[in-house]
Amino acid sequence: MINPVLYGIFTFLLFVFSILTIAHRDLMKASLSLAVVLFVTAFFYIAFKFEFLGWTQILLYVGGIVVLILFVIMLAREYVGKPLESGFRRTWLGGLVSALIFIFLLWVILSTEFPEIQNFSTEPVKDLPNLLLATHYVLPFEVLSLLLLAALFGGIVIARRE
Amino acid sequence: MGVKAILILSAFMFSLGVFGILTRRSALGILIALELIFNAANLNFAAFGRMFGKVEGSIFPLFGIAITVCEVVLGFAIIFYLYRVRKTTKADEIDILKG
């Protein structure tokens, strides 16, 4: 479903930058690597023809959330007075647990037979709003907006100075 | 280049995220690792949606993105509050329940 060369490049970028996201000591660099990871993932979505999802991913994640993370890191840097770094603890134990999880997931994925990829009957970009607003997905959609409102209030209440 | 390759990729991202959560000292680093896990899950949803040829595959990642927004906002608010109270953002130094 994707051009193999492009797929190779995307995969390579994802591998490298997700490792950097986790392993870089400087949190600023780590969050920028996260931005690259999210960006490349968005291109996977676009390659799956979920164009709206892909652009939304970049718009909200890369344009919103990562900028927020950068803002917080810069603010913390202002307080501390030097680049914000983060070390690691219990590296061996964490590595073991995550390696076990990865091996388990790999075993599950490789031992499962997946059906062939099917074509879309309609065009996803045009079908999405109808699906979201006119079928049973409208309820989770509304609940989500309530959740966002609650998060907004919660954030203000927690972070407010007395 | 089927679904399997993408699933393996996202499994890799997921376990890296778990590694980050387990080992990072700073609470900010843990939140960043959490983003990676969310992203891996969203990628899986989209890949399965593509596999079955269903547009629904792109709805769950959209919900996932919105939930991540909430998570980030509240997480940072809590980190800021902790910083004001305890003067640290290191997760392993915040181990006292009572102020």
Added chain:
Amino acid sequence: MIPFLTVFIKSVILILVLTLIVAYMVYLERKFLGWVQNRYGPNRAGPFGIFQSIADAVKLILKEEVFPEKRDRILYFIAPVITAVSAFIPFSLIPIGSKPVIADINTSLLFVLVIAGFSTYGIVLGGVSSGSKYPLFGGLRSAAQFLSFEIPFLLSITAVILQAETFSLKKIIESQHIPYIFPQFAGFLVFFLAGLADTGRIPFDLPEAESELVGGYNTEYSGIKFAWFFLGEYAHLILISSLIVVLYLGGGNAYFIPLPSFLVFLIKIAFVIFIFYWIRTSLPRVRFDQLMKFSWKFLIPLSFLNLIVVSIFKVVL
């Protein structure tokens, strides 16, 4: 191979033309500022000083670059490039006249917004990577400003998408039998002000703020790297004005006047940019808390109201 070649040639021409336009925009802006402030403006290089911008560009290119000691090498280098590139790429999809210059995709509006949003990264990274105090403050302000103005910006665009029922800029223009500024005046106002904040121009130029932060994010940049920032900033201004023209003023539609559509488009853009200059000459810089209050307490409620009104009309009509 041929389509690739034509796209390449078109892109090069587009970039050159844009750079030239930016050069003369700066010249005209300075002339206008001079006229408003009752002085001559640039008048030494060539007749009426028309070579002033070119002389400035040559000066910037030839200038010795000074690097801060504590800079972050990679980020310091990338930041101005991001600002300039993210302002240039969207023009490949903006329909100048009736159809886009280089490519036409179904979700072009989203693409343009996404790429234009990256300019903040350039500013924030420029502030962080310089490794000194004032640029860091500039980057911090830029991030906060971007986050709070992005919400009304996107909400006002949502109303336009709702009314036009498409993500394609070309089809949005085609759907405007009357320009959207009339049915959605509140949305236009929000978009205009949020766009003004997005370009970081004078009432909202807090990331730069010469009088408080020296030069903000570009304090530590000099020579050609500073020129990149400068270019990106002005290209972003053209981008925002062309988005205003496409989304609210009917793009290349001339309605009653018989003129070629690209000419109409350029005239409209020139008009919008003139308004931006006008605002620049007449208004002082806002304070940061005023900026935040303005966005969260005025623009966001107004844009929600606009969205609700538009959707009610959409359902009723």
